[in-house]
Amino acid sequence: ETGVTQSPTHLIKTRGQQVTLRCSSQSGHNTVSWYQQALGQGPQFIFQYYREEENGRGNFPPRFSGLQFPNYSSELNVNALELDDSALYLCASSLVVGASEKLFFGSGTQLSVL
Amino acid sequence: QQPVQSPQAVILREGEDAVINCSSSKALYSVHWYRQKHGEAPIFLMILLKGGEQKGHDKISASFNEKKQQSSLYLTASQLSYSGTYFCGTEDNAGNMLTFGGGTRLMVKP
Numbered sequence: 001e002t003g004v005t006q007s008p009t010h011l012i013k014t015r016g017q018q019v020t021l022r023c024s025s026q027s028g029h030n031t032v033s034w035y036q037q038a039l040g041q042g043p044q045f046i047f048q049y050y051r052e053e054e055n056g057r058g059n060f061p062p063r064f065s066g067l068q069f070p071n072y073s074s075e076l077n078v079n080a081l082e083l084d085d086s087a088l089y090l091c092a093s094s095l096v097v098g099a100s101e102k103l104f105f106g107s108g109t110q111l112s113v114l
Numbered sequence: 115q116q117p118v119q120s121p122q123a124v125i126l127r128e129g130e131d132a133v134i135n136c137s138s139s140k141a142l143y144s145v146h147w148y149r150q151k152h153g154e155a156p157i158f159l160m161i162l163l164k165g166g167e168q169k170g171h172d173k174i175s176a177s178f179n180e181k182k183q184q185s186s187l188y189l190t191a192s193q194l195s196y197s198g199t200y201f202c203g204t205e206d207n208a209g210n211m212l213t214f215g216g217g218t219r220l221m222v223k224p
Contacts, residue, residue: 002155033211042116042201042214043156056211090156100163100205101146103212105155 002026004093006106014114018079021109025093026074031055032074033103034066037088049074078111086113115139117204119215126192126222133189134218136202145178145185145213146203147198156201159187192222 003026013019025032031050035043044059045046049068072093078085088110092103117138124132136145142197144163148156162185173190189196199219203212 002157004155035214042216045211045213048211058211083212092156100146100161101148102158103148103156104158104162105148107153107155 002104002106004091004104004106006089006091006109008109009107010110010112012112012114015081015083017081018077019081019109021076021078021089021091023074023091023093023106024077025074025091026095026104026113029072029093029095029104031094031096031101032068033092033094034074034076035090035092036060037090037108039087042107043090046076063090081113083113086111115205116202116213117202117215119200119202119218121218122216123219124221126220128194128204128222128224129191130180130222132189132192132220134189134200134202134220136185136204136215138183138204138206140183140206142178142180142183142204143207143210144205145176146205147176147185147187148201148203148214149198150201150217151198159200189220194224196220197222 006022019110033048034046037043047057052068066072088108090108092105147159150156164180178185199217203214
């Protein structure tokens with residue numbers, strides 16, 4: 001039990017649609033990161049938010065965007081869905097940014113794009 | 115560039131030992147290890163900071179060779195509960211994003 005919850009657990013969308021995934025971090029964790037994990041691969045960093053501002057971004061296009069709220073919840077939004085966006089999306093929270101802190105992962109949202 | 119893990123998969127009998135390696139082409143600040151079971155969240159195992167330290171956690175330990183930019187995870191006297199996919203994550207500077215390897219699938223059989 002990591003204390004990080006994600007919703008929904010599964011989602012099916014069609015190409016071109018938009019999707020919003022949600023994450024609830026551990027209380028007090030002011031940093032949240034989002035990862036994309038394709039089947040059989042390691043998690044790929046999408047972006048990180050610290051105190052409601054984007055703090056770093058991986059190699060993902062602008063149609064991937066996020067929000068972080070003061071109540072330790074956050075969102076990942078993906079516009080104009082493509083077939084290759086099908087993956088497990090993980091959020092991870094941590095207590096501190098700027099240091100090597102352990103990440104607390106949620107169980108993920110499995111997104112299928114048809 | 116993501117770190118390279120080896121082996122990609124390993125099957126063990128209960129009680130046997132295993133070593134999982136993680137290698138990077140970049141100078142590293144830290145190495146993180148996580149284990150993920152199917153359908154579950156990745157769970158933190160340990161972090162090793164540059165300095166060549168070794169850490170232990172029950173019968174799971176790890177080393178970090180800063181000069182070789184490599185880390186190894188050691189699982190001794192494996193238990194059924196050790197089954198899962200192990201990921202190393204590397205950090206090239208303090209506070210930078212973690213870059214994960216492709217994972218090592220470990221199966222422990224009775």
